[in-house]
Amino acid sequence: MSGSVAASGLAMPAILEAAERLRGVARRTPVQTSAQLDEMTGARVFLKCENFQRTGSFKFRGGYNAMSLLSEEERRRGVITYSSGNHAQALSLAGRLLGAPVTIVMPNDADPSKMAATRAYGGTLVLYDPATEDREEIGSRLAAERGLSMIPPYNHTGVMAGQGTATVELFEEVPDLDLLLIACGGGGLISGSSVAAKALKPGCRVIGVEPAEADDATRSFRAGAIQRVHNPRTVADGVRTPALGELTFPVILKNVDDMATVSEAGIVRAMHFLWERMKLVVEPTGAVPLAALMEERVNARGLRIGLVLCGGNVDFQRAAGLFREFGLAD
Numbered sequence: 001m002s003g004s005v006a007a008s009g010l011a012m013p014a015i016l017e018a019a020e021r022l023r024g025v026a027r028r029t030p031v032q033t034s035a036q037l038d039e040m041t042g043a044r045v046f047l048k049c050e051n052f053q054r055t056g057s058f059k060f061r062g063g064y065n066a067m068s069l070l071s072e073e074e075r076r077r078g079v080i081t082y083s084s085g086n087h088a089q090a091l092s093l094a095g096r097l098l099g100a101p102v103t104i105v106m107p108n109d110a111d112p113s114k115m116a117a118t119r120a121y122g123g124t125l126v127l128y129d130p131a132t133e134d135r136e137e138i139g140s141r142l143a144a145e146r147g148l149s150m151i152p153p154y155n156h157t158g159v160m161a162g163q164g165t166a167t168v169e170l171f172e173e174v175p176d177l178d179l180l181l182i183a184c185g186g187g188g189l190i191s192g193s194s195v196a197a198k199a200l201k202p203g204c205r206v207i208g209v210e211p212a213e214a215d216d217a218t219r220s221f222r223a224g225a226i227q228r229v230h231n232p233r234t235v236a237d238g239v240r241t242p243a244l245g246e247l248t249f250p251v252i253l254k255n256v257d258d259m260a261t262v263s264e265a266g267i268v269r270a271m272h273f274l275w276e277r278m279k280l281v282v283e284p285t286g287a288v289p290l291a292a293l294m295e296e297r298v299n300a301r302g303l304r305i306g307l308v309l310c311g312g313n314v315d316f317q318r319a320a321g322l323f324r325e326f327g328l329a330d
């Protein structure tokens with residue numbers, strides 16, 4: 001098994017090294033359970049609360065690990081990425097901790113609170129017009145002009161290895177999981193998580209979950225070739241990525257057992273359950289794996305199931321608006 005995993009571009013030693021680098025830097029997030037949730041699903045469910053991670057999502061793990069792999073000289077010159085979401089904040093904080101200036105290419109219509117949060121962590125924004133300009137093109141041009149190192153949000157082995165460390169911690173606390181459910185956008189989180197799970201318990205199944213509105217990863221998994229989705233209209237903004245990465249896709253094909261999709265209403269209902277019943281503030285994407293259980297998109301009965309609650313960055317107004325829109329609040 002370890003040979004085939006190594007051949008796919010990401011192996012367990014890289015994840016364990018990432019875990020070592022992150023020790024005392026990333027938060028060791030709690031694992032929560034709920035008797036009500038167990039009863040509802042007929043399973044034992046263990047929630048790894050990355051909504052409590054530094055900067056509010058697991059992205060800090062991958063961003064910090066990737067930046068640690070740069071030379072001192074590269075860090076001094078600086079790092080660049082494109083992201084309007086959690087990766088921007090994560091990388092900005094990692095840069096502050098590791099002494100690297102961070103430039104973020106962000107659309108000029110990005111959420112102002114996300115711009116402010118990124119600036120507060122020390123990131124410098126370069127805004128562009130998403131209607132006429134391409135973020136990857138701007139990113140590569142600035143990287144070349146200014147000698148900056150590009151750390152993309154998922155298609156990078158250092159990022160993928162860092163994201164796997166949450167699963168390492170989950171297995172340290174709950175070694176005998178039968179199933180792991182992971183939200184899938186560009187596939188960085190599920191790459192690292194699936195390699196870690198298969199190394200620690202080969203019999204543990206790993207299922208990726210994404211909104212039916214953005215089902216490119218499911219289609220790619222079935223077709224055996226990367227499929228794309230254009231501007232998906234899902235509430236789960238953390239997984240609105242257009243396609244899996246060239247580095248994440250082969251790891252997913254090799255280590256992930258299946259993919260499942262969930263409805264928009266299911267995502268908001270799962271989010272509402274986590275807020276109201278478990279007092280866990282998650283963003284819509286953070287509720288995607290639980291939606292797969294609540295909508296019975298996977299066989300859960302009798303199993304011990306791990307879920308990564310991947311992020312908590314949503315402002316109260318947006319959450320309240322979603323609960324109202326889907327009939328869960330007045």
Ligand SMILES: *Cc1c(COP(=O)(O)O)cnc(C)c1O
Binds near residue numbers: 186238310
């Ligand atoms: C980035 C992100 C994801 C998706 O991660 P990928 O590595 O792109 O698959 C899921 N949830 C949250 C909260 C995120 O920030």
